[in-house]
Amino acid sequence: MVKPATTWLRGLLRAGKAQQRTATKLAKVLFGPMPAKAKPAAKAKPAAKAKPASKSKPRSKAVSAVKASAKPRARPASEVVTRSAVPALAPFATPLSPSRVRKKAAPAPGKWLAAHYAPLPELGQLPGRRLPYFLYLPDKPPNVAMRSRGRPLLVMLHGCEQSATQFAEGTRMNRLAERKGYAVLYPQQSLRSHARRCWKWYDKPTQEGGGDARLIVGAIEQVVSRHAIDRARIYICGISAGAGMAHIVALNHPHLFAALGLHSGPVFGAGHNLIGALHVMQHGASGRMDAAIDEVLARQPAFPRLPTMLLQGQDDKVVRPVNQTQLVRQSVRVNRLPFDTVVTVRRLPASAAGGRNPAHAYALHDYQVGKQLLLRVAQIERLEHAWSGGDASLPFNDKAKPDASKLLLDFFAGQRRR
Numbered sequence: 001m002v003k004p005a006t007t008w009l010r011g012l013l014r015a016g017k018a019q020q021r022t023a024t025k026l027a028k029v030l031f032g033p034m035p036a037k038a039k040p041a042a043k044a045k046p047a048a049k050a051k052p053a054s055k056s057k058p059r060s061k062a063v064s065a066v067k068a069s070a071k072p073r074a075r076p077a078s079e080v081v082t083r084s085a086v087p088a089l090a091p092f093a094t095p096l097s098p099s100r101v102r103k104k105a106a107p108a109p110g111k112w113l114a115a116h117y118a119p120l121p122e123l124g125q126l127p128g129r130r131l132p133y134f135l136y137l138p139d140k141p142p143n144v145a146m147r148s149r150g151r152p153l154l155v156m157l158h159g160c161e162q163s164a165t166q167f168a169e170g171t172r173m174n175r176l177a178e179r180k181g182y183a184v185l186y187p188q189q190s191l192r193s194h195a196r197r198c199w200k201w202y203d204k205p206t207q208e209g210g211g212d213a214r215l216i217v218g219a220i221e222q223v224v225s226r227h228a229i230d231r232a233r234i235y236i237c238g239i240s241a242g243a244g245m246a247h248i249v250a251l252n253h254p255h256l257f258a259a260l261g262l263h264s265g266p267v268f269g270a271g272h273n274l275i276g277a278l279h280v281m282q283h284g285a286s287g288r289m290d291a292a293i294d295e296v297l298a299r300q301p302a303f304p305r306l307p308t309m310l311l312q313g314q315d316d317k318v319v320r321p322v323n324q325t326q327l328v329r330q331s332v333r334v335n336r337l338p339f340d341t342v343v344t345v346r347r348l349p350a351s352a353a354g355g356r357n358p359a360h361a362y363a364l365h366d367y368q369v370g371k372q373l374l375l376r377v378a379q380i381e382r383l384e385h386a387w388s389g390g391d392a393s394l395p396f397n398d399k400a401k402p403d404a405s406k407l408l409l410d411f412f413a414g415q416r417r418r
Contacts, residue, residue, distance in 0.1 A: 003085050032293040105391075108174035111140040115220035129193065131215040134164045135223060136174045136184040142228075143181065150230040151183045154412070155220060157238030157246050159264075159396060160198040164188035167239075170394040171387050173405045178407060185223055187216050200246025202271030202280070207292075209252035216249050220256070235412045237261030237309075239387055239396070240319060244268070247327075250306060251296050251334070259307040259415035261408045264319050264385055267326040268292055293333045305335050309376045311404055311412045313383025324377070332367070341366045348402070350381065359401035360388070376411055378402070 118130035142151055154177065158167035164186035168174055177184045189197040189212070192346045200206050206213055209308045224231065235256050238246035243265025250260040251268065269292020272276040279285075285292075297303055312324035332341075351359035358383050367375035380388055380402065381411030388404040390397030 009408035028269065042285060048362070053187050061138050065153060080327045091323070101147075104169075105172075108136065108178045110178055111135075111137040112174075112176065113137065115222075116414070117215060119215070119218055129190065129215075131212075131219050132164075132165050132190060133219050133223075134168070134186040134188065134228075136168070136177060136186075137227070138181055138183070139180045140178055140181055146181055146228075146230070149232070150228040151181055152233035152235070152412075153183045153185060153220070153223065153229045153411075154188070155185045155216070155234070155236040155246070155249075157187060157199060157216070157236070157242030158189070158197070158409050159238070159240035159242045160196050162242075162396060166394055167242075168389045172391060176405050176409055180413075182409070183223075183227065185220065185227060187219050199238075199241045201241055201248060201266060202270045202277035206245075207248055207269060212245060213249050213363070215251055215255055216245070219255075222305050232417045233415075234417070235259050235261065235264065235408075235415070237344045238265070238407055239263040240265065240385065254300070254306050255417070257306070257411050258417040259309070261311070261411065262311045262327060263311040263387060263404055263408075265310075265318055265323065265327065266319055267323045267329055269295070281416040283320070284326045286326065289326045289330055290333060293330050296334065303334065304417075305372070305374060306331075307372070307374050307411075307415045308335075309378070309408060311378040311380065311388065311407065313385065313388070313398075315382050316385045318385035321379075324379070328377055335374050337367060337369060337374065344368070351401075357401070358399065360398075362402055373411075373414060378404075378407060 013293065014244065016113045018048050051221060053300075113135045114132070116130045116132045119128055121128060127321055128349065128366075135295050138151070154173070154174060156164075156167060156171070158164055162170075168184070168186055173184055176182075189199055193212070199212050203211055205211055220234065223229065224234075224290070234257050236246045237243070239261065240263075243262040246260060247262055247268050250257050266277075266280050267289055270288040271280045310327050310331070312321050314321055346360055346366075348364075350361040351357060360380050361377055362380040365377040365379075366373055367377075383398055386396050386398040388398055389401045389406070390399065390404070392399035
C-alpha cells in the first residue's frame, strides 16, 4: 500500500508544478513587468578622439529616451520638443500599423491640465496611493445651458499598455469635445500599481467597488468640485481593460453617471485571478454573467436605469466578441428591459476598397423603451482589438471608420441622469 500511495503523491506534485509553471508563463505574458531594454553592445575599438556635438550624426525625432549623462543644449523659447515612448506590447496584442515616426496633429485649443487624486488617510494609517489624471477643458465658451448648469463631463479610461495622453491622442476625443463643449477626464493607472498600466477589472474587491474603482470616483468628485460640471451629464467609457473598469465604476455608482460606453471590453463579474482573466477575454463567463448582475442588484435594490453603448470588433482575438454578446445580456438584465422591448437594426456598408477614407461595415442594434434609448450595440466587421476610427500611428487604433468617439458622443448627447 505504501508504494502506490507514494507514486500517486509524486504524480500529484508533478502535476501541481506543471500547472504552476503554466500559470507563471501566462501571467508574464499578460500582466508581467515591462521587458528590460537591451543594452548596446560594446564597441570593438574606443574612439581616438571625441567628436564635437555640432558634428555628431543627427538623431531620429522618434528618440524615446536620452542618456542621463548627456547635457541638454539650450533651445530658443519658440522651439518645443516632445519625446514620447510607445511601450512594449504583449505578444498577442499587436498594433494594427507598424511603428513609425509620425507627424503629431495640432492639439485641441483647450487647456490640458495634469493633477492627481490622493484620498485622505484613515486615522492611524499611512497615506494610500494616489491616482494621476489629465483633464481637458474646452476653449470654446459654454452655451447658455452650460453657463447655468455646467459643462458635461466625459471620463475616459485607457487600456493596457497605454497612457492617458496616448489614449487622448489616439481617440481624438479632445477635438470632438472641443466642438461640443465637453470636459474630458483621463485617469491614468500608475506603473507602481501595474507594470503594464492595466486596470484590475478582474479583481473581485475591485468589482465590488474597492481598489481602482474607489480612486476613479474620487478623481471625478474632485474635478466636479473644482470646475463647473453638470452633475446630470457625467459619462464614462473605456477600451479593453479600461472598458472593464468603466463598467465596474458605473455599476457601483449608477446614480453618478448618465450613460456608459464600452469598447472591446470583457464581461463583468468574472476572472478573479490572472488565469481567470485570460479565460474571460477568450471565452467570456457564461456561468457568472447573470449571477454577477444579480449580486449588484441585491446590493442596490433601487438601481436606476443605466443607458449603455457597446462597441466590438468582430475580428478581435484579444477580447473576443463573445464578451459583447454576454455584455448585452447583462445590460438587458441590469436595466430590467421587458420582453417586448423594441429592437431596431441598421446596417451600414463598408467603403470601396482602396479608397482614401476607409470604413468597415457595421451594424447598430438599438434597444428602446418608450422614448428612451437604453442600449446601443455596434458590431464592426473586420475590426481587431483597436479603437475604431482612431489615429493608426498609435497602437490599438484603427483608422477605418466608424469613428467610435463620434458614435459615443452622439449616444451620450441624448442621455441625462434624472
